[in-house]
Amino acid sequence: MKTVTLLIVIALLALAACATTPNAPVTAPAAAPANTQAQTAPSAAALVQGETVNVRIKDFKFIPDTLNVKTGTTVIWTNEDSARHTVTSDSGTELDSELLALGGSYSHTFNEAGDFAYHCTPHPSMRAKVIIE
Numbered sequence: 001m002k003t004v005t006l007l008i009v010i011a012l013l014a015l016a017a018c019a020t021t022p023n024a025p026v027t028a029p030a031a032a033p034a035n036t037q038a039q040t041a042p043s044a045a046a047l048v049q050g051e052t053v054n055v056r057i058k059d060f061k062f063i064p065d066t067l068n069v070k071t072g073t074t075v076i077w078t079n080e081d082s083a084r085h086t087v088t089s090d091s092g093t094e095l096d097s098e099l100l101a102l103g104g105s106y107s108h109t110f111n112e113a114g115d116f117a118y119h120c121t122p123h124p125s126m127r128a129k130v131i132i133e
């Protein structure tokens with residue numbers, strides 16, 4: 001009887017060794033992509049929440065030219081033109097960027113509600129506004 005018990009124990013140990021060995025490589029690669037997804041998910045969620053909104057400057061236009069966002073939103077303007085542009089408040093100093101070269105960007109966080117009309121200093125016909133609710 002002792003021999004049978006020993007054989008069973010050995011067989012179980014062998015099974016356990018076989019069971020864990022193939023499983024280990026399978027779970028390791030599966031965990032890596034899961035971690036990658038977990039890292040990208042929060043940034044995507046932040047964009048959905050509207051905490052950061054992008055405005056493009058392209059073909060001598062602000063796109064969109066009217067932006068409705070909530071208080072606390074950060075707006076990032078990025079110049080896609082080879083011409084230099086600014087983001088400058090029509091009145092007041094809420095928005096006051098440097099001249100933005102191609103690929104340059106300017107960001108501003110709006111902490112108070114209101115309408116913020118702005119323009120481009122070298123091209124006064126470029127007009128747009130941000131409405132903070």
Ligand SMILES: [Cu+2]
Nearest residue numbers: 084085120123
């Ligand atoms: Cu301009």
